[in-house]
Amino acid sequence: MITVHHLNNSRSQRILWLLEELDLPYEIVRYQRDPKTMLAPPSLRAVHPLGKSPVVTTDDGLTLAESGAIIQTLIERHGAGRLAPAAGSDDAVRYRYWLHYAEGSLMPPLLLKLVFDRIETAKMPFFAKPIAKAIAARAKASFITPNLVSHLNFLEAELAHRPWFVNEALTGADIQLSFPIEAAAARGGLDSSRPRLMDFLARIHARPAYQRALERGGPYALLS
Numbered sequence: 001m002i003t004v005h006h007l008n009n010s011r012s013q014r015i016l017w018l019l020e021e022l023d024l025p026y027e028i029v030r031y032q033r034d035p036k037t038m039l040a041p042p043s044l045r046a047v048h049p050l051g052k053s054p055v056v057t058t059d060d061g062l063t064l065a066e067s068g069a070i071i072q073t074l075i076e077r078h079g080a081g082r083l084a085p086a087a088g089s090d091d092a093v094r095y096r097y098w099l100h101y102a103e104g105s106l107m108p109p110l111l112l113k114l115v116f117d118r119i120e121t122a123k124m125p126f127f128a129k130p131i132a133k134a135i136a137a138r139a140k141a142s143f144i145t146p147n148l149v150s151h152l153n154f155l156e157a158e159l160a161h162r163p164w165f166v167n168e169a170l171t172g173a174d175i176q177l178s179f180p181i182e183a184a185a186a187r188g189g190l191d192s193s194r195p196r197l198m199d200f201l202a203r204i205h206a207r208p209a210y211q212r213a214l215e216r217g218g219p220y221a222l223l224s
């Protein structure tokens with residue numbers, strides 16, 4: 001049996017979606033973020049030293065973190081040809097690219113935006129507030145927003161060529177990209193001015209497997 005160590009409102013939602021697409025049996029161990037810090041509880045460190053979600057464990061002794069590695073491994077082991085292109089094909093190169101790009105390139109500016117947005121609204125002594133706000137505004141204007149704009153333009157342009165990021169069929173790469181694209185819609189400036197990305201989100205959210213994963217995973221704030 002596969003166990004997903006699932007943190008609320010987190011990247012582990014996409015692993016639940018993957019497992020539903022593959023129609024695999026799995027169980028969920030739930031962890032709740034600290035409402036103030038938004039960090040995972042220390043109990044997650046007992047599963048993996050970094051204490052981040054997702055982590056997947058299996059009856060045969062595998063403990064695996066990193067969503068990209070989890071997606072790739074589960075599809076290799078259980079995909080039976082589904083959700084990944086044929087090895088050695090041009091599509092396999094695109095598949096690998098997007099699996100790495102999602103966390104390696106797209107998530108960092110989204111995370112920076114989240115951190116600097118929080119700095120702007122954080123409680124602090126009154127005299128520090130204008131300084132903190134000015135630093136946050138400067139970081140966003142000079143680095144974070146231009147980077148996000150360029151990523152969103154890139155992603156929007158890619159979907160002009162094909163319905164899914166690799167090609168004609170949904171793959172694990174789309175599942176890996178779903179979290180940063182949802183995060184971009186929630187807080188990263190993605191809106192109807194980029195209709196292909198919005199349509200990508202509408203299409204994934206309409207999938208029965210996505211909806212089953214939501215039912216099992218519980219409330220998912222990136223959709224509200």
Ligand SMILES: N[C@@H](CCC(=O)N[C@@H](CS)C(=O)NCC(=O)O)C(=O)O
Nearest residue numbers: 010011039040052053054066067103
């Ligand atoms: N690159 C990792 C990132 C893992 C990660 O940062 N997960 C977040 C949830 S979205 C987390 O566990 N945050 C809680 C914490 O840092 O305490 C992956 O894709 O799995």
